[in-house]
Amino acid sequence: MSDRFRIRKGLKQGDALSPMLFNFALEYAIRRVQVNQDGLKLNGTHQLLAYANDVNILAGSIHTLKENTEALVGATREIGLEVSADKTKYMVMSRDQNAGRIHSVRVDNSTFKRVEEFKYLGTTLTNQNYIVEEIKSRLRSGNAFYHSVQNLLSSRLLSKDLKIKIYRTIILPVVLYGCETWSLILWEERKLRVYENMVLRRIFGPRRDEVTGEWRRLHNEELNDLYSSPNIVWVIKSRRMRWAGHVAHVGEERGVYRFLVGKPEGRRPLGKPRLR
Secondary structure (H helix, E strand, O other), X not given: OOOOXXXXXXXXXXXXXXXXXXXXXXXXXXXXXXXXXXXXXXXXXXXXXXXOOEEEEOOOOHHHHHHHHHXXXXXXXXXXXXXXXXXXXXXXXXXXXXOOOOOEEEEOOEEEEEOOEEEEOOEEEEOOOOOHHHHHHXXXXXXHHHHHOHHHHHOOOOOHHHHHXXXXXXXXXXXXXXXXXXXXXXXXXXXXXXXXXXXXXXXXXXXXXXXXXXXXXXXXXXXXXXXXXXXXXXXXXXHHHHHHHHHHXXXXXXXXXXXXXXXXXXXXXXXXXOOO
């Protein structure tokens, strides 16, 4: 370690040191924040989640959320960082639909709007914790990639095996982003299977009926026979099991492990759980 020295010039855009120094600065600010302890408690820990420049504050009330946000804004301002008001939102997740009815929160000179859903690290989160909105978003993104390679999937110059590789390397990873955390019901599984069958029908094309001699689209059973790889629902389940096994071996000090084995403190309210 060398002696301390003052830096009088900033870094140019694209410099390799830029993201590293930014992470150091943000970590320094977050560690200085005295977070109000009225947040989500999991195995006795209070959560302030940060990934790169995306920070997520979990609080038990609007008042606590404002206090913690003010502390974070003040700590980051001291080191020259600013919180983007346009990109910062807040969301209320509660059984009581009338909880926190105010439509915005004002912190310092910035106003943060309340939303029913937002994207965090590429995943759509909703105030009712519905996974269906995330699946719809993933299918829309998958459709965009599907239409971009649609001509390739219909081309007679490419073999069926090559078309399947295009589907599994370009389209499928977009649809299954973050699927390790999905908890699917039968209706959602059917929706995913319908999408996959649509792509496979484009790959394998129509078939001439032996009785009428007319061209018709392939039935689901015929697609299952032609497509030798595991279907999309099986892939999701296998990825969930693989992720669970990975988390189980990372160690008790990691936050993701505590989320897997931990239980929220407090008591459940009366009544049966909400139906999905």
